[in-house]
Amino acid sequence: NAGVTQTPKFRVLKTGQSMTLLCAQDMNHEYMYWYRQDPGMGLRLIHYSVGEGTTAKGEVPDGYNVSRLKKQNFLLGLESAAPSQTSVYFCASRTLQGYGYTFGSGTRLTVV
Amino acid sequence: DAKTTQPPSMDCAEGRAANLPCNHSTISGNEYVYWYRQIHSQGPQYIIHGLKNNETNEMASLIITEDRKSSTLILPHATLRDTAVYYCIGVPFSSGSARQLTFGSGTQLTVLP
Numbered sequence: 001n002a003g004v005t006q007t008p009k010f011r012v013l014k015t016g017q018s019m020t021l022l023c024a025q026d027m028n029h030e031y032m033y034w035y036r037q038d039p040g041m042g043l044r045l046i047h048y049s050v051g052e053g054t055t056a057k058g059e060v061p062d063g064y065n066v067s068r069l070k071k072q073n074f075l076l077g078l079e080s081a082a083p084s085q086t087s088v089y090f091c092a093s094r095t096l097q098g099y100g101y102t103f104g105s106g107t108r109l110t111v112v
Numbered sequence: 113d114a115k116t117t118q119p120p121s122m123d124c125a126e127g128r129a130a131n132l133p134c135n136h137s138t139i140s141g142n143e144y145v146y147w148y149r150q151i152h153s154q155g156p157q158y159i160i161h162g163l164k165n166n167e168t169n170e171m172a173s174l175i176i177t178e179d180r181k182s183s184t185l186i187l188p189h190a191t192l193r194d195t196a197v198y199y200c201i202g203v204p205f206s207s208g209s210a211r212q213l214t215f216g217s218g219t220q221l222t223v224l225p
Contacts, residue, residue: 004155031211033212033213035213035215040217041217042199042215042216042217042218043156043213043215044215045212045213045214048212058212059214088153090155090156092155092156092213094211099144099146099158099161099205100158100161101148101156101158101213102158103155103156103157104155105154105155106153106154106155
């Protein structure tokens with residue numbers, strides 16, 4: 001039981017490049033979330049999903065898109081990366097009635 | 113969602129109890145108090161949550177004041193591995209809520225040998 005797995009763990013992008021971050025969970029959780037964390041700050045919600053095929057915007061959605069085609073996967077896309085998107089990205093999930101979130105170990109993205 | 117206020121940093125001697133305070137004076141009746149911690153840039157880890165009664169689990173105890181305006185997380189016997197940033201968060205529990213977590217700056221707890 002792997003929990004929440006994020007790939008890749010590290011990535012360096014050039015400004016304007018695109019990429020997709022993958023979050024996979026094997027706990028059959030309904031809810032999934034993408035957060036970003038900048039140095040010295042708390043996590044901020046980018047997008048979230050309450051079930052397969054549904055997504056919603058969080059606090060800082062600009063510059064990102066997401067998809068949840070399968071219940072176990074939640075993809076975060078950057079269409080045209082900018083240096084301001086340099087951050088650590090965390091994925092999380094929880095059950096419909098659950099209270100505790102399970103977080104992944106993070107993806108460290110640098111945009112140069 | 114309730115805004116929470118925590119001290120930016122605290123120290124605790126190894127083996128002693130660590131008491132981490134949190135003020136959440138704007139918390140509403142439909143919000144739980146959650147505590148998470150983040151060890152050295154790893155993903156946050158759930159610790160405990162409560163509504164109005166004190167709670168205890170294998171990791172910690174949570175004491176919530178009767179008026180629910182503040183709470184204290186207690187790590188009974190702190191170890192070096194408890195050094196982390198601790199976040200206190202108000203989370204609505206209504207059935208239609210996505211219960212997204214709104215993180216503040218947290219408290220950096222340093223356990224000293």
